[in-house]
Every structure is written in C-alpha cells, then in structure tokens.
Amino acid sequence: xxxxxxxxxxxxxxxxxxxxxxxxxxxxxxxxxxxxxxxxxxxxxxxxxxxxxxxxxxxxxxxxxxxxxxxxxxxxxxxxxxxxxxxxxxxxxxxxxxxxxxxxxxxxxxxxxxxxxxxxxxxxxxxxxxxxxxxxxxxxxxxxxxxxxxxxxxxxxxxxxxxxxxxxxxxxxxxxxxxxxxxxxxxxxxxxxxxxxxxxxxxxxxxxxxxxxxxxxxxxxxxxxxxxxxxxxxxxxxxxxxxxxxxxxxxxxxxxxxxxxxxxx
Amino acid sequence: xxxxxxxxxxxxxxxxxxxxxxxxxxxxxxxxxxxxxxxxxxxxxxxxxxxxxxxxxxxxxxxxxxxxxxxxxxxxxxxxxxxxxxxxxxxxxxxxxxxxxxxxxxxxxxxxxxxxxxxxxxxxxxxxxxxxxxxxxxxxxxxxxxxxxxxxxxxxxxxxxxxxxxxxxxxxxxxxxxxxxxxxxxxxxxxxxxxxxxxxxxxxxxxxxxxxxxxxxxxxxxxxxxxxxxxxxxxxxxxxxxxxxxxxxxxxxxxxxxxxxxxxxxxxxxxxx
Amino acid sequence: xxxxxxxxxxxxxxxxxxxxxxxxxxxxxxxxxxxxxxxxxxxxxxxxxxxxxxxxxxxxxxxxxxxxxxxxxxxxxxxxxxxxxxxxxxxxxxxxxxxxxxxxxxxxxxxxxxxxxxxxxxxxxxxxxxxxxxxxxxxxxxxxxxxxxxxxxxxxxxxxxxxxxxxxxxxxxxxxxxxxxxxxxxxxxxxxxxxxxxxxxxxxxxxxxxxxxxxxxxxxxxxxxxxxxxxxxxxxxxxxxxxxxxxxxxxxxxxxxxxxxxxxxxxxxxxxxxxxxxxxxxxxxxxxxxxxxxxxxxxxxxxxxxxxxxxxxxxxxxxxxxxxxxxxxx
Numbered sequence: 001x002x003x004x005x006x007x008x009x010x011x012x013x014x015x016x017x018x019x020x021x022x023x024x025x026x027x028x029x030x031x032x033x034x035x036x037x038x039x040x041x042x043x044x045x046x047x048x049x050x051x052x053x054x055x056x057x058x059x060x061x062x063x064x065x066x067x068x069x070x071x072x073x074x075x076x077x078x079x080x081x082x083x084x085x086x087x088x089x090x091x092x093x094x095x096x097x098x099x100x101x102x103x104x105x106x107x108x109x110x111x112x113x114x115x116x117x118x119x120x121x122x123x124x125x126x127x128x129x130x131x132x133x134x135x136x137x138x139x140x141x142x143x144x145x146x147x148x149x150x151x152x153x154x155x156x157x158x159x160x161x162x163x164x165x166x167x168x169x170x171x172x173x174x175x176x177x178x179x180x181x182x183x184x185x186x187x188x189x190x191x192x193x194x195x196x197x198x199x200x201x202x203x204x205x206x207x208x209x210x211x212x213x214x215x216x217x218x219x220x221x222x223x224x225x226x227x228x229x230x231x232x233x234x235x236x237x238x239x240x241x242x243x244x245x246x247x248x249x250x251x252x253x254x255x256x257x258x259x260x261x262x263x264x265x
Numbered sequence: 266x267x268x269x270x271x272x273x274x275x276x277x278x279x280x281x282x283x284x285x286x287x288x289x290x291x292x293x294x295x296x297x298x299x300x301x302x303x304x305x306x307x308x309x310x311x312x313x314x315x316x317x318x319x320x321x322x323x324x325x326x327x328x329x330x331x332x333x334x335x336x337x338x339x340x341x342x343x344x345x346x347x348x349x350x351x352x353x354x355x356x357x358x359x360x361x362x363x364x365x366x367x368x369x370x371x372x373x374x375x376x377x378x379x380x381x382x383x384x385x386x387x388x389x390x391x392x393x394x395x396x397x398x399x400x401x402x403x404x405x406x407x408x409x410x411x412x413x414x415x416x417x418x419x420x421x422x423x424x425x426x427x428x429x430x431x432x433x434x435x436x437x438x439x440x441x442x443x444x445x446x447x448x449x450x451x452x453x454x455x456x457x458x459x460x461x462x463x464x465x466x467x468x469x470x471x472x473x474x475x476x477x478x479x480x481x482x483x484x485x486x487x488x489x490x491x492x493x494x495x496x497x498x499x500x501x502x503x504x505x506x507x508x509x510x511x512x513x514x515x516x517x518x519x520x521x522x523x524x525x526x527x528x529x530x531x532x533x534x535x536x537x538x
Numbered sequence: 539x540x541x542x543x544x545x546x547x548x549x550x551x552x553x554x555x556x557x558x559x560x561x562x563x564x565x566x567x568x569x570x571x572x573x574x575x576x577x578x579x580x581x582x583x584x585x586x587x588x589x590x591x592x593x594x595x596x597x598x599x600x601x602x603x604x605x606x607x608x609x610x611x612x613x614x615x616x617x618x619x620x621x622x623x624x625x626x627x628x629x630x631x632x633x634x635x636x637x638x639x640x641x642x643x644x645x646x647x648x649x650x651x652x653x654x655x656x657x658x659x660x661x662x663x664x665x666x667x668x669x670x671x672x673x674x675x676x677x678x679x680x681x682x683x684x685x686x687x688x689x690x691x692x693x694x695x696x697x698x699x700x701x702x703x704x705x706x707x708x709x710x711x712x713x714x715x716x717x718x719x720x721x722x723x724x725x726x727x728x729x730x731x732x733x734x735x736x737x738x739x740x741x742x743x744x745x746x747x748x749x750x751x752x753x754x755x756x757x758x759x760x761x762x763x764x765x766x767x768x769x770x771x772x773x774x775x776x777x778x779x780x781x782x783x784x785x786x787x788x789x790x791x792x793x794x795x796x797x798x799x800x801x802x803x804x805x806x807x808x809x810x811x812x813x814x815x816x817x818x819x820x821x822x823x824x825x826x827x828x829x830x831x832x833x834x835x836x837x838x839x840x841x842x843x844x845x846x847x848x849x850x851x852x853x854x855x856x857x858x859x860x861x862x863x864x865x866x867x868x
Contacts, residue, residue, distance in 0.1 A: 005448070008342035015339035015423075016358075018416050019365050022376025025386060029379045038384040079281055082274035090271030098275055105286055109477035109521055111494050112514040113290060115501050119297055119510075120289035135285035142278060159624035162591050165611040166618040167638030167689060174612075177637075181628040200369040203479045203494070207502055217371045217480075224375065224484060233379070236372040243368045247360075256360050 027240065030233035037228055048234035058235055061219040068130070068215060069198035072137035073191050079138070080145025081187065085175075087146070088153050102146045105139050110203035113139070118207035129210040136204050141194035148193065148259075152186025153179075189259040192250055196243070294515055297507035308512040322516060325493045328407060329476035332414040336471045337464060339415070340422030341430075345456065347423075348430040349438075362423045370417055370480045377413050377485055378404065405487035413481040418474050422467040429463020430456065462532050469528040473521045493517050540567035541603070542693055542725040543588060548597030550583050550749075557583040559749035560597065565693070566742060570719055570726040574736040575746035576772070581729045582697055584746075588727065589695050590614045602692060617686030621698040623678045625670035631681050632657070632666040638689035656688040659718060676707045680714075687722060694719075696728040700735060712738050733773050737761060745769050764788075766867050775864070776836055779805065786866045791822070793862035794837035796848065797855050804860040811848045823848060825856065 025039065033043030052058060080102075086092055087099050105113065113136060121132045160182070164174035205215045216239075224232050250256050295302055312318040343362060347355050365373060380386045381403040388400030403409060433456055441451040457464075475481075482492040493513055500510040545563040549556065558580040565571050573581035586592045587599060590611035599607045606614060626634050632653050639649045657663045660680040670678055679699060686694055699715070700708045712735060719726050730736055736743045737757045744754040753765040764770035767778065767786060775788045789805060800806045809827040820838040837856060848854050 005342075005346070008346055011339050011342040012346055015343050015419055016361070018339070018412065019419050020361065022380050022416060023365070023368070023373060024376075025379040026372065026376045036384060037379055037382055039379055039386040039389055079278035083278035086272050086275035090274065092272040092275060098279070101282055101287075102278065105282075107473075107521060107525060108286075108290060109473075109494075109514075109517045111477060111479055111497055112293075112518055113286065115497065115510060115514055116289040116293035117285070118501065119507065120292050121285075124292075124298060135281070138281060139286045142282065146278075157622055157624050159620045159622055160626055162611070163618065163620060163624040163685075164626070164637070165591075166589060166614075166616060167685070168612045168615070168641040169637075170612055173641070178626055181626075184628075196367050200371075202370060203477070206479060206498060217369055220371050220375075221480065221483065224371075224378070232375060236369075236375055239369055239372050243364075247364055247367055251360070256363065 023240065026233050026236045029230050030237040032230050032233075035229055037230055037233065048230045049238070051231045052234040052238065055231060055235075057214070057219055057223075058216065061214045061216040064213055065199050065216040068133055068137060069195045072134055072141055072198045073194040075134070075138045076141035076145045076194050077187060077191060080142050080190070081149055081183070083142075084146050084149045084153060085179075088150060099146070099150075103143045106143045110140065110201070111206065114204040114207045117204075122208065128213075129208050130213045133205060133208045133213070133215070136208060137198045137201065140201070140204055141198060144193050144197070145190045148190035149183055149186040152183050152189075156182045185254045185258075189250075189254050192246065193259060196246060294511055294518070297511050300507045300511065304508045305511045305515070308508040309515060312509075312512055312516065321491050321493060321496055324407070324490070325476050325517075326520070328410055328414065328492070329472045331411055332418060332475040333468050333472045335411070335415050336419050336422040337426075337468060340419050340467065341426045341464065344423050344426035345430050345452075348427055349435065359427070362420055364420075365416070366420045366424075370478075371484075373416055374413050374480050374484050377409060377416070381409050381412070381485070404485060405489055407486075407490055409485040410482055410490060410492075413485045414475040414478060417478065417481060418471040421470050421474065425463050425467035425470060426460065429460035429466075432463075433459045461535055465528045465531050465535075469525055472524050476520055476524075477517055493520075541565065542567040542601070543727075544600040545584070545588075546598040546600065548584070548587060548594045548599060550580070550587060550592065551595045556749050558587070558594075561746075561749075561751050563744060563751065563754070565725060565727055567725050568723055569741035570716075570728065570739055571742045571744060572728045572730055572736040572740040573744050573746055574730055574733060574772070576731055578748075579746040580749040581731075581746050583749075585695055585697055585727060585729045588693070589616055589618050615689070615691060616693045616695055617689055617691030618695045619679075619682045619686050619697065619699050621701060623670075623682040623702075625678055625681055625685070627670055629670075630666065631662065631668050631670065631673070634670065634681055635684045635688050637685065642689065652688055656684045659687070659721065660684045660714075675703055676711065679703060679711065683718070687718070687724070691724070694724045694726045696726065698729055698731070700730070701732075708735075715739060745772060747772075762864070764864065764866065770864065770866060778866075779807070788864050788866060789858040789862055791836045791838045792820075793858050794856045795858065796837075797857045800855060801857050804858050805863050806855065806857045808853065808855050811850050811852045811854055813850060814848060825854065 029037060029039060029041055030048055031044050031046070032038070032041030033045040033047065034041065083102060087095055087102075092098060117132050117136045121127045121135065122129055156179070160178050161174050164178045165171070169177060200217055201215070202217045202221065205218055209215070209218055220232055220235060247256060250259055295305070297305075312322070343358075347359050347362070378385070382388070383400045383402065383404070385400075385403075387403060391397045392400055437455050437459070438451050441455050442448070446454060476492075477494055479494040479498065482490065482495050483498075486492065486495070493516060497510060497513045497517065500506045500513060541564055543565040545561050547560050547562060548558060549560050550558040561580075561584065563584075573584060575581050583592065587594050588601075590606070590609055590613075593608060597607070598605055601609075601614060601616075611618075626637065629637065635656055636649050636653045639652060644652070653666070654663060657666055660683055662677060662680050662684065665673065665677065665681075670681060673681065679702070683696075683699070696715075700711050703711060715726075715728075716739060718724075728736075728739060740757050742754060743757050743760055745752045745760070747768055753760055753769050760769075761773060764773055764775065767788075770778075770788050774790065776791055777794065778786060778788045780786050787805060794807075797806075807825075807827050809825040811823060812826050813822075813824040815822045815824075817838075823837050825837070
C-alpha cells in the first residue's frame, strides 16, 4: 500500500474495516461463555458450538442446503455447458438475444423470482417446495455456467478443435478429448461459484420453504428473529470455516482471483 | 467448427428458463391468481400516491444511492491501490476483498448485530469511555442498513473497479507524469476517465443489489425501517395480498431495469464519444 | 506428373464477399506448392477448403482423384499446421504428436516408436514429455509439424507456418522445411505472404489476389517474367515505366545503373537525385525522373562502386540492360 496517497489509503482502510471487522466480531462472540450476544464476551467456552451441532433444525437445514446446492450446480452445468457451446460455436439465429436470455436471471431481483415461483409453481401447480427450489436455484446458477465457461471457451484457441478434426477426430471426439479438458478450469470455477451462491441464497429461497425442506440461511434468519443467543454466532463461525476451506481449495486449483471473471493476475 | 446441430444444444436450458423463470415471472407480474391486471394497476397507483408507501419507495431508492456512493468512494481507491501496487501483500489484500463474496450474507450481516446491538461493541465502548450514560440504539436505524449493505456490496464494487483500472496501461500514468502532470492530475485526467466504464458497472451492480436486498433490512432495519423487499415479503407471505405483492415486485423490477438501462446507455455514449 | 489434389472452378462466398473466385488449381504429388499473396487474397480460404474446414459455395475439390468437396476434415487424412500452431495445451509434446495415431487405433508400442521417430525428424526428441506452453515459438512450430506428419498425411498443409517466428529463425526453418519435405517425400501446400519464402521453398508457386490466381509456375519461371503489374509489384519490382506506345515496362532497383551517356538498347532515364540512403551492402538512390510525370525511380548501387557519388540535387543518367527490362501485359 502506498503511503504517498494518504486520502486513498485512509478510504481503503475504512473499506476493509467495514468488510472484515464485523466478521471478526462474530467469531469472537461465538466463543463466549455467556448466554447473550454481548461484547466483550463473558468468558471463553465452546458451549455454543456444542449447542449448534446438536440443534436439529440447523443440522437438517445444513444437509438440505448442501443437497440443494450440489444438485442445482450439477443441473446448471448440464444445461449451461451445452448452451454455451451452442452460443459460441453453433449456428444460432439471434445469438445475442439467446445469450441475454441466459443471463437475464441476474437482472430480475431474486425476491421477485422467488415470489413468481412460489405463487405460480408451488401454489398454482402444487409442486413440492424442493422441486421448486431446485428449479429456482438452477435458473439462478445458469448465468454463472454460461458466463464463466463462455469466458474460458473464448480464451481457448478455436483452431485446436479444427486441429483435432484434421487428425481424425469426429466432432464429438474432438469435444471430449480437446474442448472439454480446456474448459475444465472454467467449469470448476462455475461449479464453485454456483455451489456457494446456492448454499448462501436467501432472497430466492425465502418464500420457498416448507416444514419438510428448509434451507440453512433462512432457518438461521428465523432463529435470529426469535432468540438472541450466541448459537447463531457459533453456526456462523462454522460456516466461515467451511467457506475459508472452499476459498483455499479454489486458490490452490484455479486461482482465487480468476474465479471472479476479469481478474487475471 | 460451426454446425447446425450444435445450435440445438441451447434448447434444454432455454426450456428451463421459460418454464422456471420467464413464464412464472410474467404470470406473477401481470396475472396473479384471482387478480386482474386492472387490480394491480390500481394498487400500483395507490402505492405511488400513498405517503406511507412512497416513504418506503423513497427509502429504498435513497439508501440504494447512498450505499452506491459509499461503495464507489471506498471501493475505487482500494481497487486502484491494489491494481497499481507491486507489493506482494496486494495479492493477499485482493483475496481478502474478494473472500466476503463467498461468505453467507446472513453471517456477514449478523456481525453488525454484535457490533451495533445494545450490548454490542460500539455501545459498550462508548459506555466504558463514559461518553454516554446508556448504550445508544444503533440497530434498526437507516445507519445500520447502510453499514450492512456497504459491507455486502463493497467487494462487488472493488472487483468491477479493479478489472477496469487493471486494464489502464500504467505506462499512461508514467507518460502523463513525464509530461508534467501531478499525481492527482494524472489520476483525475487519465485513470478515472479510462476506468469510467468499470465504475458505471460497479455502480449498477451495487445499486441493483442494495435496492433489492432482503437479509440486511430484515435483520438490521427491523419493522421500523421497511424497504421494498421486506414489504414484498410480508405482502406475499403474511397478508397474502397478491395485487400488492405484484405491484411491489413491479416497482422493484422497473427500478432495477431503469438503472441497468441508464448505465448501458451511459456505457454506449462513453464508447461513441 | 501425379496429381495429389485438384481445385475445379472452386468458389467461396461469405455473404456478399467473394473470397475465392472460380479457381482451377492442380497440386502435383511429392512437390511443394506455395499459395502466395497479400492478406485477403483467398489463399488461406483455399487451404481451409482443401483441408475440409469450409465447404466451397460451388466447384469441386479432388484429393487423389476422389471428389472430396464435402468430406469432413477427419476423413480426409491430411496434416495441417495452423498459423497459431493450435497445440493441445493439456497434452504433452509426445501426446500431441500421438493424438492422430491413437485415433487410428495404432498399438501403443508402435505409436511410441512413430512418435519418437517423428520427434527426431524435427529435432525435438528430448522434449517429448514437456507441455507445449513451456516451449519456444520455434519448438512449438516443430511440434505442430511433427503432429501433422506423424499420421502420414496424403498432403501436408501449412498455413503461414513461419510468420510467428523471428527473422533469423524463419530463414533457418525454411531450410528445415525443405529437408523434411525431401526426407519424407510429402506433398506440401504452404500458404504465405512472404515472396522470399515462396521463392526459396516452392517447386510450384501460385500468386493470388482478390480470390483469383494471377500466375503460377516454378519460381525460376515466374520471377523473371511476372505476368502483370500486380504480380510484379508483389515480387518486389519497382520503377514502372510506360512508353509512348503504351507498353508498361519495369526494372528492379538493383538492375538500374548510373551511366555517363545514353545507351540505345534497354531503358534510359534522366533525373535529379532526391535522396541517397546507405544500407550496408548497397545504397538506395531515389531519383525524380524528368519525363514530366513526376515519377520517382529507385536504384541500388554497391557501396564499393565508386562511380556512385551522386548527392541530392545532382542530375544523373540511368540505364538498364535490355535483359533486365520486363515488359508487362497490363
């Protein structure tokens, strides 16, 4: 950091404080021995971690959220990668419009999409809430699949496929032996981003809850509204630890910064 | 290789988009169960004249704009310093700025309950310093919402600005300095205009996100500081007023569309001039 | 002469743009044919149609006497070297070279032997286990060549193979290409915009412009007798002179000499020296000729040639032997 730019440096420090410090307070509070959200914490204990891992609604919701995120990610990739190929390599009328359609779930507010699915699919068509959540999350993840794999497709030398064809590979063979391996980092990035986004989602999932299937972030929100004890802090710390693990894996594989498109260091 | 059949691969995804997004959204906005488009229009008219509803719309727009401004003022310097720094710490700091994007909004917002709550860090600090007799109520205020939203969307602003600044050739800075421009003048005359498209993208993303966010106003604004998103939720799950829900959804959607439209217009104008 | 491939009235249009306009071309077997021309002349489009990456709008392409106009590239059995090399970045050098052999279901042991032989042929045996990214441009170019040769292609197609190499390496690789072609006896079609490359490498050179073939033949036949002004310009001719009767003649800068009195045979010009530039082996003299057309002519003179002491402003007399004056058709 440059100290010759005092104004910029001060603003930057303020930005980091706002981004990071509240998270540190969550971690600090989760180790409290007391029974309220209070700072500084009263004593040191792991009692709230113990409470969190034995709180059935949280555990059930955590499993549900992981399942949903995994399924939605796989589905979004299965639908999104072929669509990306069609958009970038196929002969498609209205290419720009089609690509725009695949990115459009990013523009409409998630809460509005959630309301639409709740009203039309859950109430209107009487679909169960897991199916509707899966549809909604897959729709929401499609833009990531299309955009991120599209970016790595655009970076790949288009002539490698032709080279494979010239050497005797059928179009399908060329795709599986050359194109797909080249897309692997992009697909990995898209999968990771989709999984995390789906796991953390609140606005889309908010209205799509039922007694049988609830997602973790929404369950935590409800819990915070009802009681003010540090169990949510402990749960948050567990989620933070999991997220750090994901980030480290991301950094070791594709490079953390590259996952968020446009940043190539 | 271009082939006709490759184009067909778009169909399964397109089918899901239609059935799971476009059709339900259109149906919800225009014709919810038992409600006619006229009812929605009437409710919309009511909202746009009723002082209570207008206050909520205005708060949503106002807080969205304030958060956008703060995110740019804090985010651009971070992006600029990171992009221009040669220090090995810049990689770590960049990762630290991106990492919160992976972390749950609930977890991030929950932190402010600990910081701003009546038994929280700031209140207790003020008490300990003897500056106040009673810990002030910082939660459930607009300030709390602005802080919470800034925390959520600052990483997004940093990333957009960073990609923009990183594309500006540092050689241009050197050239301007060599021609006699001061550091400040170089920044405002060269770097800022060239990274303007990225700044517009950042502003759009932050505004669209903060004007439609739910978790933050719900946890930090409570029932006293309602925004469009929290209203939408209560219309559709508490009072089940489809007309009001559709009208609110329409306002939110139009708000985001107008801002995205304006920003792409600005981007296009910037490119042609 | 055995014919390896043949273009019959082949046309390629992209929308309103005609990239290749009804060309007829014969590729003799065992020889090196170059397609030479400026960018946009249709040479790469022709090569891609031959390889099967694009289908002609009309006309036929025969390979080994068989109509292959619509055969997909994987069933043509040709080896192509791309300008960008198009190496598979996720495979090692040996895996790149073995890719086509694997598709031909060659047993692993035999494949290993052929890959090793081919890599030795291009002088890269020691880099078999490397990834393409780690290699220099020249090495990548050789891997691309080895990959194309390994499948024993009916034709070896090279799209501007040397254009991404630095000048010195480019000259070295020309010799390498000649050696490899001689050792393998392959039929080679090479696309280039560099006339020196075409002259040095070709058995047959085909000069193209705006989708048409302007001239074709052996370099020794084409170079001294360009068919028209376009070909002449492309081969480096300057100093175009129109006579009173309308015939267009040209002479290369190195064939103009400074003389003291006019000669009857050949071409004689008089003018004022505008600029003299020292270029190491020679001097480049620019002269404003006096025929009222304001024409500039250029000549080169050996630096050791003491006769050329002209300075800007001097009047000089220039002449060229009849043998070096080329009369052009139009």
